[in-house]
Amino acid sequence: xxxxxxxxxxxxxxxxGADEVxxxxxxxxxxxxxxxxxxxxxxxxxxxxxxxxxxxxxxxxEEDVRFLDGLKTALKAGDQISIVPAIAxx
Amino acid sequence: MxxxxxxxxxxxxxxxxxxxxCPAALALQRAGVGLIGLCDDDVVExxxxxxxxxxxxxxxxxxxxxxxxxxxxRQGLGLTVREHACRLLPENALGLVSEYDIVLxxxxxxxxxxxxxDACRLAGVPIVHASAIRWIGTAFxxxxxGAPCYRCLFEDMPHESAPNCDEAGVMGPVAGVVAAAQVxxxxxxxxxxxxxxxxxxxxxxxxxxxxxxxxxRADCALCSGVRRIHGLDASAYVSTDCSS
Numbered sequence: 001x002x003x004x005x006x007x008x009x010x011x012x013x014x015x016x017g018a019d020e021v022x023x024x025x026x027x028x029x030x031x032x033x034x035x036x037x038x039x040x041x042x043x044x045x046x047x048x049x050x051x052x053x054x055x056x057x058x059x060x061x062e063e064d065v066r067f068l069d070g071l072k073t074a075l076k077a078g079d080q081i082s083i084v085p086a087i088a089x090x
Numbered sequence: 091m092x093x094x095x096x097x098x099x100x101x102x103x104x105x106x107x108x109x110x111x112c113p114a115a116l117a118l119q120r121a122g123v124g125l126i127g128l129c130d131d132d133v134v135e136x137x138x139x140x141x142x143x144x145x146x147x148x149x150x151x152x153x154x155x156x157x158x159x160x161x162x163x164r165q166g167l168g169l170t171v172r173e174h175a176c177r178l179l180p181e182n183a184l185g186l187v188s189e190y191d192i193v194l195x196x197x198x199x200x201x202x203x204x205x206x207x208d209a210c211r212l213a214g215v216p217i218v219h220a221s222a223i224r225w226i227g228t229a230f231x232x233x234x235x236g237a238p239c240y241r242c243l244f245e246d247m248p249h250e251s252a253p254n255c256d257e258a259g260v261m262g263p264v265a266g267v268v269a270a271a272q273v274x275x276x277x278x279x280x281x282x283x284x285x286x287x288x289x290x291x292x293x294x295x296x297x298x299x300x301x302x303x304x305x306x307r308a309d310c311a312l313c314s315g316v317r318r319i320h321g322l323d324a325s326a327y328v329s330t331d332c333s334s
Contacts, residue, residue: 008293009224019295054245059302067305082300084291086244088203089223089260090110090196 003031005081014042028058029071031081046083047071055086098124098168100280103190105129105178105206107154109141109265110196110220110272116144117273118194119162119169123280126162127190128155129174141262178202180322183209192276193217196269200247201327207232207240208319211312216279216286220272222260225294227268230304231275233286237313238306243289245311247327264294271299 002022007015015021016039023038025031036043046056051070058065059082065073075081100123104111107130118126134142134149134157144161145154159171174186178197187193187209195206195217203219210217210232219240220229232239271290278285289302311318319326 006293009226009295019293053248055248057243057302062300062302064302064305066307082291082302084228084289084302086200086248087221087223087226087228088198088200089221090106090108090198090265 001026001075001077003075003079003081005031005035006083008083008085010085010087011042011045011083014039014045026075027069027071028060028065028073028075028081031075032071057084058082059084097122097277097280100192101125101127101190102276103127103129103174103187103193105193105195105202106197107142107158108132108138108196108198109222109260109262110269111194112142112144112158113266113269114194114196114220114273115158115162116165117270118276119165119167121273121277122167124168125170125172127172127174127186128158129176129178129186130154131175131177141260141265143262143266178205178209180205180324180327183322184213187215187217188213190215192279194272194276195219196221196272203240204247205322205327208312208322211236211239211319212321218272218275218279220268222265222268224259225261225264227264227271227292227294229268229271229275229290231279231285231288233279233284235286237310238287238304239310239313241312241319242307242310243304245307261294264292267292267294267299 002024005021023031023034025034060079102123107128132154134145134152136150144158149157153175155173155175159173162171183205193210216234218231275285287304289304291300
């Protein structure tokens with residue numbers, strides 16, 4: 001199953017400027033692993049050895065995966081993944 | 091719910107008088123807020139002018155707080171303006187935020203964001219954080235109870251892979267939209283609407299505004315039952331500046 005992943009501006013250098021990409025996977029973790037294959041470097045921007053980096057939030061729909069099942073959060077058809085990084089600017 | 095007239099008793103502190111703080115100040119004034127404090131130690135630069143909308147070319151080199159305060163006073167509308175021409179620092183943060191009913195944080199660096207967050211939690215003052223970079227921005231409201239807080243959303247200051255607005259820049263209209271969302275959350279809170287935990291994100295390339303609900307983090311260092319932050323330790327608020 002392919003899931004749409006919405007890419008925030010700071011990470012679009014890794015997706016050739018695309019604001020939205022798709023990747024296969026039944027869970028959030030699987031989608032990120034497959035994203036890494038098509039867009040090398042993105043995994044490191046999102047995850048560290050403990051899981052989702054502490055200054056990044058990943059949402060499935062409107063829900064933060066930290067309050068679902070983390071990287072094991074199961075995806076269903078039509079789900080969209082959003083990435084909200086910490087930013088400082090104004 | 092507060093009426094428009096009762097907003098005239100509200101005291102609002104703006105931390106950062108830049109791309110977010112300038113439009114936020116104007117919107118708060120027009121909404122009938124009675125007292126606005128402006129906190130910033132920067133001077134106006136030419137590169138600010140596309141988004142910092144109370145400044146003009148003649149203001150380049152002048153202190154932002156003084157210029158913005160003068161511009162607001164010229165509008166009248168019964169607003170009192172307090173000038174804090176200083177940076178928010180561990181030694182002044184608690185005292186400053188305690189003078190206000192709510193804080194709008196629109197600074198350009200993580201150290202100030204986390205400091206404002208911690209100071210407001212310790213002082214029991216609600217805060218609405220906002221940030222914008224390139225085409226994206228976020229606004230996040232934290233209620234007076236202090237949970238969920240900014241550290242529930244982003245645990246600690248990023249030391250790597252964080253976007254740098256020196257390099258990235260900020261689109262003027264994006265800053266305006268995010269400031270509007272920030273003010274909207276603040277006015278809702280002043281009106282008694284429980285907006286704490288609401289995270290609004292905006293993507294200016296798609297004109298897409300989203301609202302996520304942030305939940306308290308069980309092991310949050312600032313607001314959980316196992317909190318570890320009980321004061322403002324200056325060594326905890328050091329990060330690379332991101333002024334532009």
